[in-house]
Amino acid sequence: MERSFARGTRYGLKQARWRRLWRVEIQEYLTATIQNVMVLIHCLKERWASAAKARARNINMSAGQQSARQQMPGQYSFNPLIS
Numbered sequence: 001m002e003r004s005f006a007r008g009t010r011y012g013l014k015q016a017r018w019r020r021l022w023r024v025e026i027q028e029y030l031t032a033t034i035q036n037v038m039v040l041i042h043c044l045k046e047r048w049a050s051a052a053k054a055r056a057r058n059i060n061m062s063a064g065q066q067s068a069r070q071q072m073p074g075q076y077s078f079n080p081l082i083s
Contacts, residue, residue, distance in 0.1 A: 004035065007038075008031055011031045011034050012027070013028070013031050
């Protein structure tokens with residue numbers, strides 16, 4: 001909870017900007033919305049980064065397997081030039 005309040009101080013949660021209770025509530029809702037959006041962006045960045053790393057790993061692995069297949073002819077290799 002303390003971390004949430006600390007983040008809220010960045011966006012003006014310490015001091016009310018307007019008078020009247022309903023206006024202060026609007027300010028609190030806006031501050032909470034900003035905090036939640038920032039947390040969502042942070043989570044999405046992490047998810048995208050991990051997905052990009054996984055894709056790169058899969059591409060590298062598949063490229064390595066293809067080159068290994070080309071170097072080592074097996075029972076399924078076919079060379080149309082040899083008759």
